[in-house]
Amino acid sequence: MANLAVDLKEKSTSKTKINLQVSKAFKIWISALTIAFLIGGYFIVERFITGLAATNLSSITPWGAWIAFYIFFVGLSAGSFLLSTLIYVFGMEEYERVGKAALFTAIVCMIVALTFVLMDLGRPERMLNAIIYWNVTSPLAWEVHFYLVYIGLLAVELYIAMREDLVRAAKTNTMKGFVAKLITFKNATINAATKKRDHMWMKILGTIGIPLAILGVHGGTGTIFAVVKARPAWHTALFPIIFVVSAMVSGTALLLAMYIIKKKVQKQPIDQGMVVSLAKLMVGFLIIDLGLQFYEYLIGWYGLETEHLDTLATMMASEKAWSFWIVQMFLGAVIPITIVFWKKTSQNVNALLAAAVLIVIGIIGVRFNIVLPPLVVPVFHELPWGNYAPTIKEWMVSVGVVAMGLLIYSFGELLLPIEETSDEVSHNGK
Amino acid sequence: MGLFSNEKKVDYDKIVDKMVPDARKEMDESQYDTELGLNMARDARKVISGKLKIEDFHKVYSSSLTKEFGNYYASADGPDIRKGDGPKWAMVIDLKKCVGCDTCTVSCKAENRTPPGISYNVVMESLEGEFPNIKAVNLPRPCMQCDKPACAQVCPTRATYKMENGIVAIDNDRCIGCRYCIVACPYGARSFDFGDSYEQEMQGANDVTSPEYGVERGNREKGKTPIGTVRKCSFCFHRLQRGEEPACVETCIGDARFFGDISDPNSVVSKLAASPRAFRLKEELGTHPNVIYLR
Structure with a gap:
C-alpha cells in the first residue's frame, strides 16, 4: 500500500501519460498511515477471530472505547456537515474554502463511525439483520437507516458541489482529470443554466440534510442513550441536544485544524480572517455546550438519586476523573477558550490550530465520559461495579480504523477536486 | 413380530367405546337439551381437528346457548378469544x-x-x-x-x-x-x-x-x-x-x-x-x- 501512490504514478505515466504530482510530504504521510493501518489491521483480524474476548468489556460494562469512538466520529460527521450547510444553504461565503472538504470529511467520518460499530458487534456477520428485521421501537435500528440515507445524501451533495470542477478537470491530463472523466458524463458542460441548477440542488439537499443531520443522525445518536431509563445519567431530554451541540463543536474544530495543517504542509497562504472567525464560531458552540452540560450535571446532582450521584462521582471524583478534569475540561475547554479570547493569541494561526486540535481531543474525552461512567455503576448497588479500561488490542484496532479513514480521505483528496483553489471561491456556491 | 404371532388383534377403540358412558343416555338424564349437547360435542371435535373455525362454532351455537343457559352463558356478545389462551x-x-x-x-x-x-x-x-x-x-x-x-x-x-x-x-x-x-x-x-x-x-x-x-x-x-x-x-x-x-x-x-x-x-x-x-x-x-x- 505504501507504494500505491508511486505505482499509480508509474502505471499511469506508462500507459495513458497522465502525470500525477505527489509531494514528498504526501508520500511520508501515506506511508505512515499505511503502516498504522497494517498494524491496526493485524489486530482487527485478530479481533474477528477471537471475538469480543479481545476487549476488556464485560456484562457490567458492555460498551467501551469503540462505542465512544463511534459517537465521536458521528459527531464529527454531523458537525462538519452542518458547517457545510452554513455555506451552501445559509450563504456564509466566508467559509467557502472548507465547504467541499466539510462534505467529504462528513462522509469519511460516517464510514469510520460505522466501522467502529462493526468492530463492536458480537456477531458482525449478522449486521444486516438490523435492516432486515427492523424493530421500529429501537433507536439503534432507526440510526442504522438514518446513517445510510445520510451517507447517500452526502455523496450526492458532494458530487454536485464538485461537478463544475470535475467537468473542468476532465479536460486536463492529470490524475484528477482521469478520475473526473470516469465519473462525469461526456457531454457535461458548465453554463449559466447548470450553475443555477447545481446551486438549487445544493440548497435543496442541504435543507433536507439539516433535519436529517440534527434530528436523525446526531440527535438520534443521543437518543440511543437518552431512552435508556435504566441509566439515570443518560435518561434526560437534554442529552440529544448536548450531542448535537458537541457535534458542532468537534466538527468545526476538526475542519479548522485540517484546513490550517493542509495549508501549512502545502506552503500555501492561509486565510487568516476565515480562521479567526471560524475559531470564534467553534468556541461559541463550545460555550453553549458547556452551559448545557452544567445544567445536566447540576440537575442530576440535585436529584440526589444514588445511581446518578454514583455516576457523577465516577466521572468527577474517581481514579479515572482525569479524563473529565484534564482532557474534557482543561485541555478541551479552558485552554481553547483562553486561546481564542486572549488578545495575544486570538489572531495567531498557530495558537488557533492548537486550540482546534485540543478541542477535538477534548471531545474524545467527552465521548468517553458519556459512554463509560453510567456503565461502570451497576444497576443494583449489590452487583459488582464495572472496571473498564480499553485493552492494548482495543487501542490498536481503533488506530487501524482511524488510519483507514485518513487513508480514504487522503486518496479522496488526491483523486477528487475537493480542495478549493482561490479563484473558484468567488463564483462558486452563491 | 406380528407375522408370527397367533394372537387375535385387539380393537382398543371398541374397548374404549364400551368403557365410555352412552352420551345420549347421559344427556337425557340431565336437565339440558340432549340434541344441542350432542351437536356441540360433534362440532367441538371438528374444531379440535381444525375442520371448523372456533368463530363459526360460536356463531352457530350462540343463540341456542343463550336460550338454554340464559344469564349463565357469559359470552353473549361474541366469542371471547384471547390471544395466547395458555398460561402466563x-x-x-x-x-x-x-x-x-x-x-x-x-x-x-x-x-x-x-x-x-x-x-x-x-x-x-x-x-x-x-x-x-x-x-x-x-x-x-x-x-x-x-x-x-x-x-x-x-x-x-x-x-x-x-x-x-x-x-x-x-x-x-x-x-x-x-x-x-x-x-x-x-x-x-x-x-x-x-x-x-x-x-x-x-x-x-x-x-x-x-x-x-x-x-x-x-x-x-x-x-x-x-x-x-x-x-x-x-x-x-x-x-x-x-x-x-x-x-x-x-x-x-x-x-x-x-x-x-x-x-x-x-x-x-x-x-x-x-x-x-x-x-x-x-x-x-x-x-x-x-x-x-x-x-
Missing part, C-alpha cells in the same frame, strides 16, 4: 423464606450450563441497619420477564421479544451482539457470551449445552451460537415444555420460590401476588415485572 408464567419469591444459600444460582448454572461470567440468577446480599440491630437481606434476581420489557423495546433486530406465555425470549440466531439490551435492562439480568469456557477446570465442559428455548445446539464451540450473542434467564423454558418447574424453583431449599400461571386467579402465584407483602423491583420504571417479591 410468573414467579413469586418470598424474601422472608430466602436464606441466601445461592442454591438457585448454582442449580441455574448447572441447568443452563452457563459459561464463566454468566449467571442468569444471582442472589444480591446486603446488610441493613447498624450493629446490633442488623438484618441481612437476600434478594434473588432472575430475569423479571417484564410485561413492558425495556430490552425488547431497544433491540434493533427484534431478536429479543415477549412470548405469549409471558417469557421474554432471545433468538440467539438473530441477535447481532450489539449489547444495547444489556445497557437498557434496569435489572442487570442480561449477559454477553464472550465465549469463555470451563474446559480448563472441567473435562468435557464443552460437550453439552442446555437446550435453551427448546433448541438443541450440541456442543459448545468457538464462534458457534450463542457465543457472541446475549443470554439471559428464560424461566427454564425448556423445562416448562417438559412440564417441569424452573430449576431454581425446584431446588430452593427454603421453598421460597413459587411458580405458576398469573392469568389464573386461583393459582398460588396469583394469590401471593395479591398479598400486601407483594412488591416488584423498580416498579417506577413501568416495566411491570412478572417476578413478584414478598417482603
